[in-house]
Amino acid sequence: MPAVSIVIPVYNGEKTIEATIASVLAQSFEDFELLIINDGSNDSTLEIVNSIADARLQVLSYPNVGLAASRNRGIRAAVGEFISFIDADDLWTPDKLLTQVEALRQNPQAALVYSWTDCVNDRGRVERRGSYITAEGNVYAQLLLGNFLDSGSNALVRREVFETTGGFDESLKAAEDWDMFLRLARSCEFVCVSKVQVLYRLSNQSMSANLDRQEQESLKVLQRAYAACPNLSVSVRHQSLGSFYRYLSFKALEGTPDRKNGFAALRYLGRSVRHHPSQIRPVRLFLSQLAQARHAILRRQHYQPDSNISG
Known part of the structure; x- marks a missing residue:
């Protein structure tokens, strides 16, 4: 064996x-x-x-x-x-x-x-x-x-x-x-x-759809975990939700950058701070990553060939 x-x-x-x-x-x-x-x-x-x-x-x-x-x-x-x-x-x-x-x-x-x-x-x-x-x-x-x-x-x-x-x-x-x-x-x-x-x-496939699914299913997991330990304090629950949404905010900026994922990252960050205000501390890093993503989007748009121009 x-x-x-x-x-x-x-x-x-x-x-x-x-x-x-x-x-x-x-x-x-x-x-x-x-x-x-x-x-x-x-x-x-x-x-x-x-x-x-x-x-x-x-x-x-x-x-x-x-x-x-x-x-x-x-x-x-x-x-x-x-x-x-x-x-x-x-x-x-x-x-x-x-x-x-x-x-x-x-x-x-x-x-x-x-x-x-x-x-x-x-x-x-x-x-x-x-x-x-x-x-x-x-x-x-x-x-x-x-x-x-x-x-x-x-x-x-x-x-x-x-x-x-x-x-x-x-x-x-x-x-x-x-x-x-x-x-x-x-x-x-x-x-x-x-x-x-x-x-x-890491995979870049269906990033937006995966984030939505990850949010929905992870919230189910957390709610079950809270129910299994009813003595958990409210502050611990809010801290765990804040950490989870901070994770999603950074996850949204992985892979090929686009506006949709940038807005998703901001939305998740807002939820993170709402649940646990101390999550505001990593905002500088988040904004740096968001700026890098925005720069990549602008560069991609600048070099996008014009489909109306014929050779």
């Missing part, structure tokens, strides 16, 4: 799945099974995966159901003592599994270990750092202020805890990883490996 079960859910991931699998197979810790949950891909994903020869790799194909349900299929198929997930476009450093497994074995009271993250572009170049937050023990209050694990491609979790907390919420269209981490944090301790071991790939 392998020590670790690694789950990669994938839907039409032909552009990135090979690099993601390569980063897993390059792990210095080798006692694992790799479960590829093919979520009804209709591109060349399956052909790429099937061309990789490694006895630890298994491909499980199903009709398309979405990310959360695919992760749950991986949990049900897993046999390892620990489970880790990585999305089909993200990457791990070669020492990620080794140091995380060691951390959980050295901290039997903890159910989850995570590492720091850097965010990379489609060429693998680092665009910005992740949260770089080291939180250990009871992290519930701090996790309410934001998902400092940064993505679902980070944590290593004891498989047994899913028997009590359940799987990922398949009704959520976003923030299902944050929801899972919060549910785990209510009854489990966390431990951190304070070094960058996860490379999260």
